[in-house]
Amino acid sequence: MEIKYKQYLLLIIAISAFAFSSCKKTETSNVAAEPVVIGYLIPGQPISIKVYQQKDISDTANYGPAITGLKLTLSNGTSTVSLTESAAGTYTYSNQSFLAAGKTYTLQFTYNGLLISASSVMPAKPLNYTATRTLINLPLSSLSGPGATDAVAITFKWDNPDSLYHVLVFKNDDANAFNIHPDRNSALNFTLNAKQAAGYDVYYRTFNYIGVYRAILFRVNKEYLDILNSNASSTSQNLTNPPTNITNGFGIFSAMQADTIKLTLTQY
Incomplete structure (x- = not known):
């Protein structure tokens, strides 16, 4: 892609x-x-x-x-x-x-x-970059309360036999992105350090806005x-x-x- x-x-x-x-x-x-x-x-x-x-x-x-x-x-x-x-x-x-x-x-x-x-x-370039889903419904029950951050929303995987460094950058493409946590100073775009792993679990509460995102996997030094x-x-x-x-x-x-x-x- x-x-x-x-x-x-x-x-x-x-x-x-x-x-x-x-x-x-x-x-x-x-x-x-x-x-x-x-x-x-x-x-x-x-x-x-x-x-x-x-x-x-x-x-x-x-x-x-x-x-x-x-x-x-x-x-x-x-x-x-x-x-x-x-x-x-x-x-x-x-x-x-x-x-x-x-x-x-x-x-x-x-x-x-x-x-x-x-x-x-x-x-x-990263190879075999995949996600367990591309449509994520954010249930209200997963966004608050005890254990809310334990729910995995999506898992990304890629080939990394040599333990190279990776980061995931999430970029929202909506002109008027909707903040589901208006009481928070939530980041629209954000970066996750995947370090030297071959995959990354992203939890529901990591996402603060709904809309269309690009999940960009960078292979970095x-x-x-x-x-x-x-x-x-x-x-x-x-x-x-x-x-x-x-x-x-x-x-x-x-x-x-x-x-x-x-x-x-x-x-x-």
């Missing part, structure tokens, strides 16, 4: 944006010393790498100013391509055939006299899971730099592949 990436890639970027916006700063004068790099490689999509300055802790924006005028290159181990600055701080390459499973991709550029680099291996775990454990009282795989910088450069299953959620 194929999937339109542009509509949900912003969800992944938003997760990382929150993590990197909490980078610890000790001296305002050193904020711009090392760049923040955000790049996700997904086969079938144009390559896009964003580069920002670090932001001061008093700044309310997700990132600092975009860094322009850089010369970014990307190597797949046998050939190297140059990225073009298509917007301020956004560097792209449109040849989709450059990305392939099993290859190691290395990003490089120079900033403030330092060589900035990062590498990531493109995983294979450890650098992405490190960011996800760091974001889950960070608080306003714990402003530390999140993990990064960027040498001489901050942020994340990671390759991933995905498959999707469409779900319809109703309530009775």
